[in-house]
Amino acid sequence: MAYTKKDGTLVSDEWMDKIASAAESDELPGVVLSTKTHAGRPKLYEDNELKTISFRLPVSQLVAIESAVKRSGESRSDFLREAVDKALTGS
Numbered sequence: 001m002a003y004t005k006k007d008g009t010l011v012s013d014e015w016m017d018k019i020a021s022a023a024e025s026d027e028l029p030g031v032v033l034s035t036k037t038h039a040g041r042p043k044l045y046e047d048n049e050l051k052t053i054s055f056r057l058p059v060s061q062l063v064a065i066e067s068a069v070k071r072s073g074e075s076r077s078d079f080l081r082e083a084v085d086k087a088l089t090g091s
Helices: 013-024 059-072 076-089
Strands: 002-004 010-012
Touching (some): 059 076
């Protein structure tokens, strides 16, 4: 059987078996382009340094924020960043 990749290249079962065997024996052909890894998630703002801030809120507001965060499915930080963006842009 053969498969067609998005770029139109045909890939056969035999070719996949050959590559799988090579990979299992650490003889996979090719060149490693980069071994650089980055721990953590990608930067949110490439061109801006982020600073941590801290402030106090009434418990009732924190409870309301946590409730909204659960409904939205986003993190508290993302939720608060978006709220600040909306307040600053007036939207």
